[in-house]
Amino acid sequence: MKPRIGVFVCHCGLNIAASVEVSEVVKAIKDYPGVVHAQDYIYMCSDPGQNLVRKAIREHNLTGLVMSNCSPSLHERTFRNLAKSEGLNPYLVEVANIREYCSWPHQGDKETATKKALTIIKATIERVKRNQALTPLVVPLQKRVLVLGGGVAGMQTALDIAEGGYPVTILEKQAYLGGRVRQLDHTFVTMEKAKDLAGEMIDRTLAQPNIEVLTTAQIEGISGYVGNFEVQIRRQSDWVDPEKCNGCEACIKACPVEVPSTFDRGLVMRKAIDWTPGARPGEKRVFLDHQACVRVTRQESCTACQEVCDQGAITYPEDEQITQMYGAIVVATGHDLYRKSALTEYATDPDVLDALQFERLLSEDGPTGGKVLRPSDGKEPKEVVFVQCAGSRDPDKHFPYCSKICCMYTCKEARRYKEKVPDGQAYVFFIDVRSTGKGYEEFVKESVQKERLLYLKGKVSKIARQGDKLLVLGGDTITGHRVEIEADLVVLAMATVPSPGAKELARLLNVNTDPYGFIQEAHPKLAPVETLTAGIYLAGTSQAPKDIPHAIYQASGAASKILSLFSRKELIHEPLVAHVDTEICAGCGYCHDNCAYQAVSVDPILKKAVVNEALCEGCGACATACPSGAIQVKNLDSKQVFDMISVVTKDYALRP
Amino acid sequence: MSREMETKALIVGGGVAGIQAALDIADGGYQVILVERTPSIGGHMVQLSEVFPTLDCPQCILTPKMVMCGQHPNIDIKAYCEIESVTGEVGNFTVKIRHKATYVDWDACTGCGQCEQKCPTKAPSEFNRELAFGPRKAIYSPFAQAVPNKRVIDADHCLKLTKDKCGVCAKVCPTQAIRYDMEDWIEEVKVGAIIVATGYELYKKENLTEYASDPDVIDGLEFERILCPSGPTAGVIKRPSDGKEPLDIVFVQCAGSRDPDKHFPYCSRVCCMYCCKMAMLYKHAVPDGQAYIFYIDVRTDGKMYEEFYQRGVEEDRIVYLRGKVSKIFRQGEKIVVFGMDTLTGKRVEVEADLVVLAMAMIPNPAGEKVKKILNLKTDEFGFITESHAKLHPVETGIDGIFVAGTAQAPKDIPETVAQAGGAASKVLSLFSGYERNKACA
């Protein structure tokens, strides 16, 4: 069938008409091959403008439209919807952008602008001639969410989605919910007990009927795409039945394995079977840590604990394997602290702690019952030095970034220390005090004055043991003097780093990470909770260091994206996707290698490329990589592109 | 809940926070009324030159969102409107909205701009921060990509409305949209939830009396307009007094912030980054120029912010000086800045061509009325108090009323966008939870 194309040229008020001689364009394009109708109007997007287009479609029986106006990001949808309502396939409509690409950059040069507009329109006509009528893809949608990580960010996302009426699974690696907040003493600015804060959220989470919590569980495999992720989950079975256990501790005494306590950050040793934090803060339970037990680590058949348990509470069932479909996934895997031993200029010493260890010393449920006693000899430290930026803001040796929360938690820890040891002195070495949140600056000021904290601007150069004391060599760049302190205890605000295993998880989920292993958001400003993989979102410190309020509202932000997603019956996907001519395809796999969305694979048996249309974003990277031209993007195939180029080169060939 | 819930949201304020929340809720399938006080949505973000740390232009990243709002079937933008009263409770608020007289029938206006072109009267442009460079007309649209793309008449400057002369806009309007006799009118709507996103303003320079009141001592937003490629100087860096290119430029951070004795105790959070950004953009536009930044602490604590700051120092050779500026005054052609570098312990005197004050961020005074109508709790500076600093950072303590963006506290764009999403999520949870429960029952 011969194409019957209509060309509509918009004045956009004076936006286009001031630079482009619209009437000349219409005159010149009227007789262009394939064009049966051309027309201009002051505002094609306005109601009267749209009516003109409708009338033309009917009267001239048009088979394609070239809308010559502003950028397609503005009105492509408008005119495609219009076409659809007139019974014309919307994918036979293309926009020739003669505003952003032409009239705006060529203001005051009517001749150039008019000529260029004409070229753009002709090229678009050539494209439309080969356009196919397409139908949007419909993808089913599983309205169930998987949240990876049961810290405050994960719980907040889960709560928002669950309150919106959708089922959520929280997958938590540890045996308890609450994440890092469970390890903290107080939280800054409000000085609430962290366990109260975590407790409130945990209570709400456990009470929410739409939330399923899987502790000691991890994701093992994933396939599928947005709306339809199939996820394999491995859940360690509980080897101690909490219903039967009476807490007699016989098993703990009998257990031959001793490991550093992870919850207390290695400040004390514990057995492979031992007390561990319970579901709610303040509660505890006996728990057998598979990672420490010789039954797992050395495949031995030790049953020392089972033998002494007169309640019969201990059994060793196999791990659970769960497979479940999810429509969306939220990564909220949190953070860790950089290891102290990386800073070799600071002594490896029992009295040189990282900030989380110090939190444990401050905590009532910590190894000292909340008394500040130094690990080496149990004495109360009277001179305590806090060192900020330990590994942060150190592009040469460690991390270039700022860990964001250390300025505030250091101030809080110093303040808490002084509340517990009123005759002690706290020193804080800093480079810049970054107290930028609501009430933060005021908190630092108040703490300094109330607790007589001495802030020293400068990095610490060396920390060395000297008898009973730790010698801290620092500087005060304000007076320009070197500073030496004989401290009893040193607390290092180690850089915030992603949780262990974050990189592997990112690879599994096919989401990007930044050079430090934090999950990369799709756009720092406009899509801060999305990843580039549709259907996978992020929350909390898995994305970057952040404080609790920021993590919580960001987690809600991620929930809102999912609630939006789930508000539809099914997912509609643009049909402008890659398409393989299997008779040409040689199965080389270049397309697969170049696809950022994992949308193209090579069928192992047929040795032909296969496009998962639900994942394809139509970017065309595969098409440019394909040596034979077998893979093409629909409605922008290479023939169309070359036709367009021919127009442009022909029009400009005679230019001097 | 026994009563029916109105599953429609009202958002007050059409800046990036309001836009983001509106889009999230609308994409979630619910109706949104987006009320904006000025003739166009976009807020302060569209005034900016480029945004840190990516140096994207807001025209590239925000205007598409504005257009999406304008075209979204679920979003009803009510520009040039203000909230008059609110009654009721979560699920059932009755809101009276004042449509301020635009003197232009927006149903008829096509946005062609012929009226604006012919209008003989100039007035200071709010969008251009009333800089000498960029006046607007008495009938105007605040900027080229305004959404909605409609004109309003500024009744204080229009010759027809002040002196009953002229009337040229009515003559040239091809759709006869001009209505000189238009009056404010009140509309009543019912909504189930409200998000307050009334934003910020900058503290007035005049409050810092030790710094001269001088055309060449400007605030951050004024400099954004001068830097903006589509701004009133077309991106050519000129100083307001004489249009000359400034070769020595001084940025003064914490101008009114971190000053509990005289101004505000809090940190305004974004100035460290935007000063660095503006100094970089300045340097890109004026390669011979030199930028100096006076600071107390460099607070570059977001993702890639520290790296951005280091780039400013290393690549654009920004000289950072640690110390507050004590006095700024004009001496002939130059603006003299008395500062200090506390690190060398030396006093620093700069003879600058232009001085940019990073004025403290304060709650938008135009939001005061809204806060009063809604009975919202605020801190002593007027920022809306969230119901719990950590657990409920977007709730206001009144059921069904949420807060987003800088109305709550100073924050940058990514935080604003994330928080707006958070507020939208609360509304979506509320509406969708209600509907799913109803469906189950």
Place this chain on the structure above:
Amino acid sequence: MKIRLSRERVRGDFVKKVEMISGQDLLQCYQCGKCSAGCPAAFEMDILPSHVIRLAQMGQEEELAQANSYWICFSCQTCTVRCPRGVDIAKIMEALRLVTLRQKNRNKVEATGLPPELLAELPQIAIVSSLRKLSG
């Protein structure tokens, strides 16, 4: 130069004395340097006002004893009116002067030591205020 810090230093008698005489909390100062930036006498000072406060915060009595800053200070209070934290720096300067002047025979200006031609030239107001500020 090196500073050894300890509890005895940063909470020693010197710090207490300066805080008591001046009525100011030294730690209220966050070292922004605005006082030094605007001080009209700073060009002659060996240690600028903000550094004087910094050393006082750290209890560095000896180094401060050597400084000329508070003897140069005009008590003009430019620093005081501009301090963002509301620290009355002029009072701290006064306190540092008094720490010395309250000891015996430590006057900077002696009434009997002024030459007659100077006394003849100077207005009374200069002589009285100089003696008030610079002698015990």
Place this chain on the structure above:
Amino acid sequence: MKIPYYPGCTLKTKAKDFEDSAIAAARVLGIEMEELPRWNCCGTVYSLSSDDLIHQLAPIRNLIRAKEQESDRLVTLCSMCYNTLKRANEFFLADEEKRERIKRYLDDEIPYEGDVRVVQLLELLRDEVSMDAIKEAVKKPLTGLKVAPYYGCMLLRPASIGIDDVERPTVMEDVLRALGADVIDDPYKTECCGAYQTVSQKDVVATCAHSILTSAQGNGAEVIALSCPLCDFNLDNRQKEVQERFNGFHPMPVLYFTQLMAIAFGLDPSVCRFELSYNDPVPLLKSKGLIE
């Protein structure tokens, strides 16, 4: 209007030009400044220490003198006296415990509760006389005379006792403008002259004076107007040292604002006691036709 007046040490000697011109000019505006019958030195500088009360006694006694005149106000000319008296009174009012202790040392005096207000002549002109009244009293407007007002420190700082905005005062400008002068805006008008350091640190004061004077000259000033005998000495007499230290410096006259008032009001120039000035202002004033 009668008002008790506190002269202070220097107004009776080296700054007689200030006192005589002020009393004469004020009289034109209907103000009778009545010198306190017995006054003592105010101490010249306010004590900045918070642990001695002794320095507060002298100024408070002077306020009691005003109270004895059955007045609730006391006017000063000298900026330093103003500052010391006013601050002492503020201190007396602010702290009840200290107030009671001070009273114990004043038990030979009539009871005093801090109810005397200290005002400086400029305040009185602004708040009670009005600029219009001054304008009306002008017989010989100071047309063409380029005057840079200089406030120094003690009229303005600290902010709680300042007679005007601490950074951007305008009262002296307004008075001079009312007199018809061409007022020069100079950023150094609130910078310190070096004050009492003139006794033992001449050179420091000369450097300060140099900055202030050259800034004013750079902005076109022919004469400086001020209100403090110590500023006057440092800016006028110390020009000798300024000339010695700084090449190319051109001396300029320095006057009390009241001397300019007296001239503009057409009073006999003898009340101005120009002979007390170090840099003779007469040639300049003559050249402008302001005096014979």
